Amino acid sequence: MAPVPSSSSAPEGARRRGGQPRWRRWNRALHRDLGYLAVGLTLAYAVSGLAVNHVSDWNPDWTLGRETVRFEPMPVADRDTLVAELVRVLDLPEPKDAFRPAPERVQLFYDDWNVEADVRAGTAVIERPRRRAVLADLNALHLNRLRGAWTLVADAYAAVLAFLAVSGMLILRGRQGLAGRGRWLVLAGLAVPLVAIAWIHVFGSEALGR
Amino acid sequence: MRLRTLILSLVLASAGLHGGAALAETTYGQGVHGEDTTPISVLLANPDQWVGKTVRVKGRVTDVCQKRGCWVAIASDQEFQTLRFKVKDGEIVFPQDVKGRVGVFEGVFNRYELSREQAIARAKHHAEEHGEKFDPSEITGPEVWYQLDGTGAVVE
Incomplete structure (x- = not known):
């Protein structure tokens, strides 16, 4: 079968079928598989996060x-x-x-x-x-009360989350990707912590907690 | 077979999270560094002499922070006396079942002066946590408050 011609200047060896650069293929595959791997801890941490966010209202453990x-x-x-x-x-x-x-x-x-x-x-x-049978265990993992080896697991999970965030931005190209609506959504997401930090510096952290 | 191994591993891992309950002693924070302890009654007899000093006390836990586990009250060797052992939120989290257990607690003995408003707020918070009635008129003026700012503990 004849190779698919490409209008890009990337070398032929860095491409796969369909004209997609090899790094995109790897990015998509790693994002997919690490995403699957992260499902368990993400759900565990999400449930625990909701629980410990409201520690002033109840004891989550x-x-x-x-x-x-x-x-x-x-x-x-x-x-x-x-x-x-x-x-x-x-x-x-x-x-x-x-x-x-x-x-x-x-x-x-x-x-x-x-x-x-x-x-x-x-x-x-x-x-x-x-x-609390399950929730207390999830909180122990989420808040790293085990220390020791669990710190390595938690660090690895944090690195995976960072990779998923970056790789996720690069999966789609064109108008759906960073060149289009993706850029605005990323900027909107970045604005949340940036505005919060600015608020803390201007009005103090207690003002944000009200 | 693999599934059985996985389930067994998860059960064992879960048991590990509860390991503290099975052990004779549980160490919190930095633990304690030494054998000698000072009776709480001695600390409270002349509290200002002890301010700023690192001390260890031994006693039974009579109360625990119900939301964050960030403090415990320790029974003195004398009736009607307790000493609060306060830790930084999140650094040490005392479980609710620590109440009634005996432990050794290490920290810096400190003095706090509370304005009447602060004393009312503290008493109100305590009453809310314990479902008790609270009458602000019972607090008539500023209060002096001594507590052990904790670094570690070993509890039975």
């Missing part, structure tokens, strides 16, 4: 089960007396330890749960923290 129990108020006494009374009244097992942060408040500690009582008010709150 834990849920805190709270049950309030009422009982007949009792007079303030010494710690051991109050602990024994609370164990009896609330039908609790013997705690591994107890502490009084204030004369009327008693904390009872158990393995992975605790009770805080106000004997004067006659209320006790039973707290049972529970780790």
Whole structure:
């Protein structure tokens, strides 16, 4: 089969079938395959990102089960007396330890749960923290709490993301590519961090957080 | 067979993320550097003597920051006394189940002076986190606040 004539000045060896430069072929193939590879971590980090963005509204790693129990108020006494009374009244097992942060408040500690009582008010709150099964693991990966070897994985993923961003710009040519609408979309995307940074320098980071 | 190996690897990797729970001790941040500890009651008896010094305290965790895990309250060796151990957000994240555990905490003992408005804001935030009632009129003036600005901890 005769080679397809080309109007470009690229050397013949740097071309593939259809007149596409070889680097574009590699760019497209790497973008495709690294994109497939990045799907898992991208989704994991996206879910975790949404979760940790709202850390001021909730704890993305834990849920805190709270049950309030009422009982007949009792007079303030010494710690051991109050602990024994609370164990009896609330039908609790013997705690591994107890502490009084204030004369009327008693904390009872158990393995992975605790009770805080106000004997004067006659209320006790039973707290049972529970780790969010999947989300806490995703957050640990996203925030690199593992350190060590995971740092290498996270660095590699960051490099892959940077490559995907650059290679993605170069996949299409002409009006759909950087020469056309692609350029304006890239500039619009760049404007987001640039405007934010300018805002921080002019008004301070707290102004942006409002 | 390959799929089974993959699933097994993922299960083992997931178990690794929870490894801290299975270990006897968990180290946070830079850990602690030394065996000796200072009783919290000693620190709070003459707090200004200790300001700016690096100290280690041992005690049971009585409270933990519920959103960010960025501080814990440590029970003193005396009743009605606790010391807050504050870490930089994100550098150390204490899990919610640290409450009730005993640990050794290392950091710099510092003094903070809060205006009445700051003291109200801090008390209000604490009350909101704990679902408690808050009456700003209970705070009548500026407050002096001591805490351990933490660098590391080892918790059982």
